[in-house]
Amino acid sequence: MSTCSSFNRPLLSIVAGFVTAHAVVAADPIKLPLDRKGCFVKFLGKTFIHDFHGEAKEFSGNAELDPEAVPPIQHASLHFAEAKLTTFHEGRDKKMFAWLNPTAHPDAVFNLEKVQLTSGDFKAADAQHPASFRVAGSFTFNGVKKALTGTARGWRDKNRVVVQGDTTIDTLQFKLPQIRELVLTVETNVTVSYQFAFELPPEYSSK
Numbered sequence: 456m457s458t459c460s461s462f463n464r465p466l467l468s469i470v471a472g473f474v475t476a477h478a479v480v481a482a483d484p485i486k487l488p489l490d491r492k493g494c495f496v497k498f499l500g501k502t503f504i505h506d507f508h509g510e511a512k513e514f515s516g517n518a519e520l521d522p523e524a525v526p527p528i529q530h531a532s533l534h535f536a537e538a539k540l541t542t543f544h545e546g547r548d549k550k551m552f553a554w555l556n557p558t559a560h561p562d563a564v565f566n567l568e569k570v571q572l573t574s575g576d577f578k579a580a581d582a583q584h585p586a587s588f589r590v591a592g593s594f595t596f597n598g599v600k601k602a603l604t605g606t607a608r609g610w611r612d613k614n615r616v617v618v619q620g621d622t623t624i625d626t627l628q629f630k631l632p633q634i635r636e637l638v639l640t641v642e643t644n645v646t647v648s649y650q651f652a653f654e655l656p657p658e659y660s661s662k
Contacts, residue, residue: 484519484530485656490615493652496535500542501642507547513539518567518616518653526577526588526609528616531567533651554634560598567592573606580610582617590620596629612652619650 496511516533537557542548568591575586585608594603607620627633627643634641 484521485659487518487520487528487616487653487655489514489516490652490654493612493615493617494650496647496649498540498648499646501644502639504639507542507544509540509542511535511540516651518651520655520659526570526572526586528609528618528653529567529570531565531651531653533565533567535563535565537561537563550634554631555597560596562595563597564595565592565603566594577609582610582612585610585619594624596624596626597631599629601628614655614657615652616655617650617652621646621648623647 494514496514498509498511500507500509513536514534516531518528518531520527521529537555537560538552540548540551540555542551570591571589573587573589575584577586577588580586588607588609589604590607591602591604593600595601603622603624605620605622607618609616609618611617624645624647625643626645631643633643
């Protein structure tokens with residue numbers, strides 16, 4: 456037994472050193488705050504008579520930069536204040552808030568969980584030549600959480616990473632009733648267009 460223990464001590468020391476070294480190298484992801492000046496969230500609703508446009512006026516969040524990942528941004532969390540949505544029409548907004556009930560569910564939340572590069576060079580991408588990605592995550596709306604996937608475009612803009620895309624949300628999946636008023640019926644699918652800009656830390660912004 457003593458011979459076996461003596462033989463294993465050097466091996467255990469090597470393994471312990473290996474684990475310790477990798478623990479030092481593996482740093483926590485870096486939080487990237489939103490640059491609100493470079494962001495927008497707009498939505499398009501449709502009725503059988505006409506379309507209407509809307510916008511999210513208040514949202515917050517951040518992305519996580521992991522230098523070891525490909526691409527390096529794999530996770531993000533974004534919160535949208537439902538009471539700050541607008542369709543730029545006071546009467547229509549009142550009906551929208553009665554439909555949404557933002558007092559009970561104040562925030563819509565998107566959590567990005569996976570990003571896969573589908574085309575382009577994310578290291579050299581710019582606004583004229585963005586890289587394309589497949590994104591997956593979850594969206595919580597009206598207190599209901601559902602998986603949400605789609606495509607996005609991304610590029611580097613000096614000290615920022617910019618992500619842009621479109622997605623469609625079926626409000627019926629989030630237990631919101633279809634709006635019907637006399638001859639006016641609103642489609643349940645809402646098209647959302649977005650752009651988010653995340654600020655890079657100084658040590659990365661110059662690279």
